[in-house]
Amino acid sequence: MSLLITDGLFKRFGGVIALDNVSIRVEPSSITLLVGPNGSGKSTLINVISGFYKPDSGRVFFNNCEVTGWPPHKLYSAGIARTFQLPAPFAKMTVLENLLVAAKWSTGESPLTALLHRRRWLEEEAEHVERAFRILELLSLRHMWDRRASELSGGQLKLLELGRVLMSSPKLILLDEPLAGINPRLAEAIVKHISSLRDELGVAFLIVEHRLDVIADYADYAYAMFRGRVIEEGTPKQVLKSPQVLKAYLGG
Amino acid sequence: MNVVLDALAFSNIIVLSSIGLTLTYITLKVPNFAHGDLVTIGAYTALAAARLLGITPYAAIPLAFIASGMAALASYYLVYRPLDRRGAGIVTLMIASMSTEVILRASLHIFADVMTTSTKSYWRGFLFREEGGQLTSYIVVSTITAILIIISLYLFLHRTKYGVALRAAVENPSLASAIGIDVDKARAVSWLIAGGLAGVAGVFMPFRTPTDPETGWALLLRMFAASVLGGLDAVFGAVIGGYVIGLSEVLGIYLLSGPPLNLSTAYRPAIPFAILVILLLIAPRGLSGVEWRRLLSRMSRGVVRSG
Amino acid sequence: MAELFSFLLGLAAFYSIYQMLALSLNLEYGYGGLPNFGKVMFFAGGAFVTGALLTRLVALSPGAPPDMVWDVSKFKIYNTLLATRGSGYLATNPLLALTLFALMLILGAGVGALLGILASYPAVRLREDYLGVTLIVSGELLRIVARNYEPLVCGTLGVSVPNLFAWAGTYSELIKVGSMVAVSTATVLLINIMVNSPYGRALRAMRDQEAAAASLGKDVVLLKIKTLAVGSAIAGAAGSMYAMYLGAVVADEFTPLKTFIVWLMVVMGGAGNNAGACLGALTYIGIDRALTLFKHLIPLPFDVNYLYYTVMGVALILLLMYRPEGILPERPGRLYATTEISSDSRGGQAAPH
Structure with a gap:
């Protein structure tokens, strides 16, 4: 059973059709690539799946449950997390705080429970801090833990985005160009880390990425989009060799 | 009939000032x-021109244009431009705008108090009727002035080369500076004109109601109502918005204060304020921003569904 | 000496009230990024409900003629008399007086919270500028209704409120102000816990990057509603306290200038830092009280308060240009689990699980 299924998604903005009958599947514990030239609808698809846009028609299923039109925060608790193409850090908060925000709190996130259940969320906080430090270690950001996010470099911000979504043990992570602006060595490390998360924890990834040289070898499946439609699907090698996909990239 | 004429004169003041606000x-x-x-x-x-120079208030219209225009220009150069260059966000600009308001209003209070003591005459709650103006003449003059200003502003912004460039500069600054228009100067001119028009509106104010340093501030939210109604991004929308707001306030309270409601006329300002709140909640982009086609299709779909 | 003492008492009283207002705006704007330009509306809500109910409630207990209480045309004339008589009655019943003090605070907070929830409707839908205008206008609408609808607070004349601390005799003023300081201090402690909790962190995240906060599981709409409810409840309680301190409620006092003053305190002191908001309130109120005290000694042909507003306006604009973060800038959130950080040995290749 697929973890994520989109069924005939349509989305238009004014006169422009951004998604045209898009049906894809993401299997559990897999890495699925989404490729295509700029403006082909990849980011729109991510935004629909993560609840930022409502589709005009079509449905989204996650974990055997219809989630079409759910708001982002509800999808996050269901197990879908995402990153943004342009890093979206909480600039005035420290790196550690950025991660703590993303943790799944059972209490203390409303004014009343913050006052009344103080002991309980303090205990929880200790666990979340410990987990956050392990993630920071993994992403080589540990030494930056008490810096404000606004002091981080572009590459470090990308890592911070990734670190945040790892805080909640999601089942599916949507990554919108995670490697853009990251040096090749770090990019390689991130991809390796993504694949180990898939293998060891069974996390599924849906990744929009242009740097296919780095990531294609690790991916299990790929979809190619062009002008809002899925024009090809299959293993990454098949998709990348498809004449249609080449034509799309070359401005056909 | 008197009510209609009064409403017209009141609307002229609102129109002249809300064009500048927009x-x-x-x-x-x-x-x-x-x-x-x-x-x-x-x-x-x-008032100062009438009392100190002994001219009729109408003759002071150019002076009022210059004085208020200069105040607006000063606030642009001293407050908004420096903040804008430092990349201030909208909330910061709004706080600065409120500060400027408080500074100007408090300064006007000081001015009124100082003039009252130094000239031994009242500079608060003054009317122009005794300064040589008449009720009927002011209705005619304010209407003619409003019409002339609206037409000449339209011709300036749409028919002159400089006006078209000015519009381009304020509406699309990045594009305008790319084709070599001095955006900063265009903005300054806009503030000068906006302030000047407010000053002209101010000349007519004391013909109608006793005026003191709080008068303009009390008028502000009505101007907002007019500007929002006409669409905050459409200069001439404020003309329609101003007349609708002005007429609905004066005529509205005339109707509401009569039988059967007999509402106190002190509720008057509540009319434009209520219009503004309702407008902001259902159509914040004003009449020009309403997506009529979508609204109609939604309504007709609703009819089909229910039928 | 006595003059100095009463000056300090007045300072403490006004500071207690404005500290609550400044902290509530800091919670909404400094931490949550919600620009509440209608602060005076929630403050007025608490004051109006106290003005409308307290005198009537107290008058009924010792048996004032009911028509004097319920007939508006009579209540308008006799409310000061009723309030004075009520103070006399409460002087013999301190327990009832203190209960009423608490009840009015709770009512004020309740009305404030209700108005706050109403205000969250535009707050989650409109851009900052439109929201600002909406809230300013709503506050003015409330004031216009209050000054014309006489059953509420007797219109333009205003209504008198009985002294709930008359039982303390010569110490009445001292104990009254002491209670206000206690309420205000309790607010500081509660807000400090709130902003240093997961809730406070979620608020700051929403302020910094609303979309990212939503994608990380924060229900931003609910967060805004709750925050405006809490902030407005505090402002409402402050309004109730203000009414009980002054012993009168006059609708026309609640103009947008009050909102501006609270913004001045928060931005000047440092948005996103509670100590800053308190410092801002203390600075403003301190100068304001001193000016009131020495007003008659300053030979000016105009009211010195206008000069004060002008100077404060200029100071605020300069601050926005040269030190936009305020006197005391925001600091990172408090961290409780410090032991985990100091033990540097953990980590390594462990997977996050």
Whole structure:
């Protein structure tokens, strides 16, 4: 059973059709690539799946449950997390705080429970801090833990985005160009880390990425989009060799 | 009939001032809370000219234009431009705008108090009827002035080369600076015109109601109602918005204060305020921003579904 | 000496009230990024409900003629008399007086919270500038209704409120102000816990990057509603306290200038830092009280308060240009689990699980 299924998604903005009958599947514990030239609808698809846009028609299923039109925060608790193409850090908060925000709190996130259940969320906080430090270690950001996010470099911000979504043990992570602006060595490390998360924890990834040289070898499946439609699907090698996909990239 | 004429004159004041409010909103996307006080500055300039120079308030219209225009220009150069260059966000600009409002209003209070003591005459709650103006003449003059200003502003912004460039500069600054238009100067001119029009509106204010340093501030939220109704991004939308707001306030309270409701006339300002709140909640982009086609299709779909 | 003492008492009283207002705006704007330009509306809500109910409630207990209480045309004339008589009655019943003090605070907070929830409707839908205008206008609408609808607070004349601390005799003023300081201090402690909790962190995240906060599981709409409810409840309680301190409620006092003053305190002191908001309130109120005290000694041909507003306006604009973060800038959130950080040995290749 697929973890994520989109069924005939349509989305238009004014006169422009951004998604045209898009049906894809993401299997559990897999890495699925989404490729295509700029403006082909990849980011729109991510935004629909993560609840930022409502589709005009079509449905989204996650974990055997219809989630079409759910708001982002509800999808996050269901197990879908995402990153943004342009890093979206909480600039005035420290790196550690950025991660703590993303943790799944059972209490203390409303004014009343913050006052009344103080002991309980303090205990929880200790666990979340410990987990956050392990993630920071993994992403080589540990030494930056008490810096404000606004002091981080572009590459470090990308890592911070990734670190945040790892805080909640999601089942599916949507990554919108995670490697853009990251040096090749770090990019390689991130991809390796993504694949180990898939293998060891069974996390599924849906990744929009242009740097296919780095990531294609690790991916299990790929979809190619062009002008809002899925024009090809299959293993990454098949998709990348498809004449249609080449034509799309070359401005056909 | 008197009510209709009074409503017309009141609307002229609102129209003249809200055109400027919209114009400044377009330049920096900040609601200028001090715009009402620019109206008061116009009124006090006319009063000072009438008392100190002995001319009729009408002859002081150019002076009022200059005084309020200069105040607006100063607030642009001293407050908004420096903040804008430092990359201030909208909330910061709004706080600065409120500060400017408080500074201008408090200064007007000081001015009124100082003039009252030094000239031994009242500079608060003054009317122009005894300064040589007449009720009927002011209705005619304010209407003619409003019409002339609206036409000439339209011709300036749409038919002259400089006006078209000015519009381009304030509406689309990045494009305008790319084709070599001096955006900063265009903005400054916009603020000057906006302030000047508020000053002209201010000259007519004391013909109608006793004027003091709070008068313009009390008028401000009505101007907002007019500007929002006409669409905050459409200069001439404020003309329609101004007449609708002005007429509905004066005629509305005339109807509501009669039988069967017999509402106190002190509720008067509640009419434009209520219109504004309702407008902001259902159609914040004003009449020009309503997506009529979508609304109609939604309504017709609703009819089909229910039928 | 006595003059100095009463000056300090007045300072403490006004500071207690404005500290609550500044902290509530800091919670909404400094931490949550919600620009509440209608602060005076929630403050007025608490004051109006106290003005409308307290005198009537107290008058009924010792048996004032009911028509004097319920007939508006009579209540308008006799409310000061009723309030004075009520103070006399409460002087013999301190327990009832203190209960009423608490009840009015709770009512004020309740009305404030209700108005706050109403205000969250535009707050989640409109851009900052439109929201600002909406809230300013709503506050003015409330004031216009209050000054014309006489059953509420007797219109333009205003209504008198009985002294709930008359039982303390010569110490009445001292104990009254002491209670206000206690309420205000309790607010500081509660807000400090709130902003240093997961809730406070979620608020700051929403302020910094609303979309990212939503994608990380924060229900931003609910967060805004709750925050405006809490902030407005505090402002409402402050309004109630203000009414009980002054012993009168006059509708026309609640103009947008009050909102501006609270913004001045928060931005000047440092948005996103509670100590900053308190410092801002203390600075403003301190100068304001001193000016009131020495007003008659300053030979000016105009009211010195206008000069004060002008100077404060200029100071605020300069601050926005040269030190936009305020006197005391925001600091990172408090961290409780410090032991985990100091033990540097953990980590390594462990997977996050």
